[in-house]
Amino acid sequence: MATACRAMPVSTEEVAPSLQQGLAERVAAYHRDIRAEFPRLDRIAVAIYDSRTDLLRSFVDSSEGGNPFEHTMARLADLPELARVARSGGIRVIDDMVTHQASSASLSRRLVKAGYLSSFAMPIHHKGAFQGFVFFNSFLRDYFTPSVIRGLRPVADLVALTTVMELEAVRMLQAAVHTVRQMSRARDEETHAHLERMARYARIIALRLAPRRGRSDEWVEFLYQFAPLHDIGKIGVPDHILFKPGRLTPEEFEVMKQHVAKGCEIVEVMAGNFGIDRASHVDILHNVVGHHHECVDGSGYPLGLSGDAVSLEGRIVAVADVFDALTSNRPYKKAWTNDEALAFLTEQAGRKFDPEAVDILCSSQSAVRDIQRTFTD
Ligand SMILES: [Fe+2]
Numbered sequence: 001m002a003t004a005c006r007a008m009p010v011s012t013e014e015v016a017p018s019l020q021q022g023l024a025e026r027v028a029a030y031h032r033d034i035r036a037e038f039p040r041l042d043r044i045a046v047a048i049y050d051s052r053t054d055l056l057r058s059f060v061d062s063s064e065g066g067n068p069f070e071h072t073m074a075r076l077a078d079l080p081e082l083a084r085v086a087r088s089g090g091i092r093v094i095d096d097m098v099t100h101q102a103s104s105a106s107l108s109r110r111l112v113k114a115g116y117l118s119s120f121a122m123p124i125h126h127k128g129a130f131q132g133f134v135f136f137n138s139f140l141r142d143y144f145t146p147s148v149i150r151g152l153r154p155v156a157d158l159v160a161l162t163t164v165m166e167l168e169a170v171r172m173l174q175a176a177v178h179t180v181r182q183m184s185r186a187r188d189e190e191t192h193a194h195l196e197r198m199a200r201y202a203r204i205i206a207l208r209l210a211p212r213r214g215r216s217d218e219w220v221e222f223l224y225q226f227a228p229l230h231d232i233g234k235i236g237v238p239d240h241i242l243f244k245p246g247r248l249t250p251e252e253f254e255v256m257k258q259h260v261a262k263g264c265e266i267v268e269v270m271a272g273n274f275g276i277d278r279a280s281h282v283d284i285l286h287n288v289v290g291h292h293h294e295c296v297d298g299s300g301y302p303l304g305l306s307g308d309a310v311s312l313e314g315r316i317v318a319v320a321d322v323f324d325a326l327t328s329n330r331p332y333k334k335a336w337t338n339d340e341a342l343a344f345l346t347e348q349a350g351r352k353f354d355p356e357a358v359d360i361l362c363s364s365q366s367a368v369r370d371i372q373r374t375f376t377d
């Protein structure tokens with residue numbers, strides 16, 4: 001029986017604060033708590049690291065005046081000072097951002113423009129691997145004296161631990177899904193490389209759409225993490241339909257379409273089992289799974305939603321998924337060129353696909369080619 005995917009309500013009364021708050025709120029709360037002791041600490045931020053692409057990206061920021069690095073990614077290789085600290089496990093202190101010869105001048109200029117004059121960075125390590133940085137900034141020069149650093153160190157450790165726990169919960173959910181899929185052998189055409197590529201296309205689109213739609217870096221990150229789970233419901237599709245080499249009959253296609261509703265059921269059960277069913281980022285997962293076959297003109301399934309009723313997550317994942325499916329070899333078809341696939345997406349923009357998402361993918365072709373070179377079938 002097909003059930004519609006729903007957004008998970010977030011109750012404000014019944015849930016422990018640590019579960020209902022995103023990392024951004026928790027970091028902001030830590031900042032408020034230590035302000036009495038460190039009134040001139042003006043910003044706490046977290047950036048996280050993807051070792052496979054060497055990208056460091058802005059994640060959360062506690063400052064009230066807005067995050068100077070919102071929606072920013074940079075290669076760690078282009079930031080040699082931070083790369084050294086990431087390897088050594090030490091800390092990096094900049095007493096005067098104006099006179100400091102930063103390895104990435106444009107990034108430091110952004111901090112200075114926002115008024116920050118000193119900086120303290122501490123790498124986050126977990127299970128022996130570098131995960132990102134906690135950054136503290138002040139509007140004062142020379143703020144991070146040895147005694148201030150001693151006082152702030154436990155807060156930096158707490159922010160690091162909270163970040164690791166948040167990312168671990170998501171990774172555990174992903175690992176559980178991958179395990180179930182491998183055990184059921186319901187791998188279908190979803191190769192590992194397909195999932196790696198489509199998630200990164202989704203991230204490119206999400207990063208550019210986020211500022212226009214008032215979405216945070218945290219939202220971009222969770223969309224990226226959850227995009228590969230879009231077809232988890234295929235576990236429930238019988239093998240003779242899932243692996244059928246030829247065209248599906250209309251009846252078989254109806255069964256195939258049920259993978260969306262089955263996926264939503266799996267999300268609900270797994271989120272419940274992992275104790276994160278009330279966490280706000282589970283809504284993102286629901287939308288990825290539940291809306292990835294909806295079309296903006298209402299011709300998609302299972303709900304036939306149209307326009308803004310199709311979640312932004314669903315619209316982004318649809319473009320990323322179809323683009324990768326078209327440009328990949330599948331048992332029943334040869335790979336299209338990028339130009340052919342983009343021509344198709346552009347022709348269907350406003351009908352099947354979100355026009356802005358298609359536009360962004362069209363104008364990001366050098367990043368797309370990088371991803372295609374890195375993740376091959
Ligand atoms: Fe699907």
Ligand SMILES: [Fe+2]
Pocket residue numbers: 190194198230231321
């Ligand atoms: Fe897919």
